[in-house]
Amino acid sequence: MPLDSYHLLPKDELDSEQSVPFLPEQQAKPSAARTWITRISLSLNVLFVAVSLVLLSRRSIRSPPHSVSAIPEFAPEKAFGYSRQLFKHPLSASPTKYQGYGLQVDKAWHELYASISPTILTENEAKQLPNWTQPLNVDGEMQYSVEFAVFHDLHCLNLARMSLYPDHYNSPAIKRSTTVGHLSHCFDMLRQAIQCAADMTPTPLRYGHWEGDYLVNNAANVEHVCRDWDMVVEWVSKPERRVSPGYVKALEDARKVGGPEEAV
Numbered sequence: 701m702p703l704d705s706y707h708l709l710p711k712d713e714l715d716s717e718q719s720v721p722f723l724p725e726q727q728a729k730p731s732a733a734r735t736w737i738t739r740i741s742l743s744l745n746v747l748f749v750a751v752s753l754v755l756l757s758r759r760s761i762r763s764p765p766h767s768v769s770a771i772p773e774f775a776p777e778k779a780f781g782y783s784r785q786l787f788k789h790p791l792s793a794s795p796t797k798y799q800g801y802g803l804q805v806d807k808a809w810h811e812l813y814a815s816i817s818p819t820i821l822t823e824n825e826a827k828q829l830p831n832w833t834q835p836l837n838v839d840g841e842m843q844y845s846v847e848f849a850v851f852h853d854l855h856c857l858n859l860a861r862m863s864l865y866p867d868h869y870n871s872p873a874i875k876r877s878t879t880v881g882h883l884s885h886c887f888d889m890l891r892q893a894i895q896c897a898a899d900m901t902p903t904p905l906r907y908g909h910w911e912g913d914y915l916v917n918n919a920a921n922v923e924h925v926c927r928d929w930d931m932v933v934e935w936v937s938k939p940e941r942r943v944s945p946g947y948v949k950a951l952e953d954a955r956k957v958g959g960p961e962e963a964v
Contacts, residue, residue: 774821774828780931784923787901789916801865809858817851819936820844820943836950843950845943848936853893856886899924 788796797808826833826844835842862869863878876882904919935941 774825776935777927780935781928782925783928785926786921786923789918789920798861801862801868809854809861813851813854813858816933816936816942818845818847818943819941821846834954836947836954838944838950839946843944843947845947849893850932853890856889859883859886901925 797805798812799805821829821833821844823835823842823844826835826846829846833844833846835844859877860883862874863883866878869878901922901924903922904917906917906919907915909916909918
């Protein structure tokens with residue numbers, strides 16, 4: 701149709717079209733029944749959302765306390781760096797200072813862990829632990845302490861070393877600590893620690909080079925990525941982390957009477 705054939709409607713025809721509703725009058729307003737159905741549907745949706753939120757919150761509360769998502773806030777290892785350490789496989793002809801027995805070997809082990817453990821925490825740090833640590837009344841002041849797993853593992857390893865030399869380590873105290881039951885506990889703790897670390901450093905294999913009773917593999921002297929031990933020792937050796945002189949006596953007294961099993 702040509703453009704010049706379009707023309708405005710007369711005013712009376714325009715008024716008559718605007719006066720006719722698009723829908724009949726009775727369909728323009730929803731019925732009372734339809735209004736109630738809409739309200740019930742909305743209420744059910746709101747109830748469903750509310751119930752879902754409650755169930756999700758309960759599920760999160762009941763999650764295992766030791767799950768990966770529930771790592772305690774107190775985690776000093778976050779501040780420690782890593783370094784590369786060359787592992788050596790010493791033979792009996794060239795042992796390290798931690799091998800064998802004697803006063804110098806005992807001193808080396810004592811300095812390695814016994815002189816810097818246990819470690820003092822603040823009350824706030826103790827409250828962040830996943831399990832309760834019993835406070836001690838030291839000279840009228842409540843102190844909180846822990847033993848980091850690495851130092852307990854070294855203690856277990858040292859007992860295993862001493863058990864190899866029963867003729868030398870034969871005092872009643874050492875005999876009580878190197879029973880089959882205690883050493884069995886130590887070996888399983890070390891097993892768990894080794895699996896936890898899961899060191900995946902590849903060790904080359906070589907065969908046929910014997911020195912006495914030992915199959916020597918010098919290729920096994922490779923570098924490992926390790927947590928910086930100097931940083932660990934520096935952290936636990938801070939004056940505020942060291943136990944006070946009265947701590948040993950307070951610990952002995954606590955062991956005699958025991959303590960309550962309750963949270964901080």
